[in-house]
Amino acid sequence: MYMLYATRGSGNCFKPFLTLCQLDIAFSVLEVDVLKGETRGEAFRRINPAGAVPYLVTEEGVGIGESNAMLWLIAEGSHLMPGSALDRARSLQWMFFEQSKLEPNISPARFLGHIAPHLGRGREAEIAAWQDKARAGLATLDAHLAGHDYMLGDRYGITDIALYGYVHVGDEAGIDLQAFPSVCTWMERVRQQPGHVPLSALCASATPFSSGCAA
Template sequence: MYRLYATKGSGNCFKPFVTMCQLGIGFDVLEVDVLRGETRSDAYRAINPAGAVPYLVTEAGVGVGESNAMLWLLADGSELMPQTALLRAQSLQWMFFEQSRLEPFISPARFLGRIAPHLGVGREADIIAWRDKASAGLAVLDAHLSNRAFMLGDRYGITDIALFGYVHVSDEAGIDMHSFPNVAAWIERVRQTPGFVPLSALCDRARPFLADEHAA
């Protein structure tokens, strides 16, 4: 059984979570509250010295960081994996694109604009700049999805999950998704895939990390 350390509402944490749900992999999930500073606590750093979420621990006790890397472990040998070397390279091309051209802009614009607006006071110019950069990345994605059902063609897989994590909350970052109709249609297609669960399911299922550690 896997254990996932995650923070509610995080697009990165959602990726391994939905993958395990869709593949029927057994796991439990502990909520590490970023807003309360729990990722910087001694208790959490004893588990993941990098102090980041998500963090996935295997049954053998091996920890894996980086959300997109987790997908390659969880989906190995499943129908969610790209099936050829070229498709695997194209999958990774999009995953690195996501981590450099989308996530670094959608995530802070959403966090400071919506999740913790008291921290965003005085950062309005940054938030606008992040929205613009995210929109440039979304335009590339929209063009790519103009003639494909899913990221690599007809077949849903981990590339879609990696991109979906933050792209599907772009509206919460203040981005008008009407500008990206192909992305909006793809978001709906992903939501219809077998076993899909929404981001809110992570909150419903997680137990508090620090409470758990105190009880242990």
């Protein structure tokens, strides 16, 4: 059974979680608390030396980092995978876009402006710069989705999950998502997919990492 190390509220951790849920694959979640610094602690670094979540451990005990890479493993052989060589390349294209233009801007703006605002005090200019960069990325995404129901055309899959992870919490990063109407319509389509679960479900029945169950 897969074990997913995750932290509450994380769009990155939500991606493998949602994929596992939608494919009805058995897994358990261990909650590593970023706010308490557990990701940087020695105990977690023995498991993932990169000190980041999500981290996925397979039944054979092999660990894999990077949320979008996990989707390729979890969804292998399923209807959520891109089919042709061209679609696989397009999927990677959008996943790299997500990790370079959206996630690195939405995530810190949301963390410092919404999740831990006490840490964001005095960093308003940095937050505004991240928001501007995120809006530029969202404009690119909106233009793409104006002509497509889903990221790769007419079929939902892991590329949609990769993009949805942070885009759907863009408002918590102080970005008005209504300014991106095609993104909003696509998000609603994503929410209508069978087996969809909200981000709030991520650590709802997780075992705390601090309980020592991971050892």
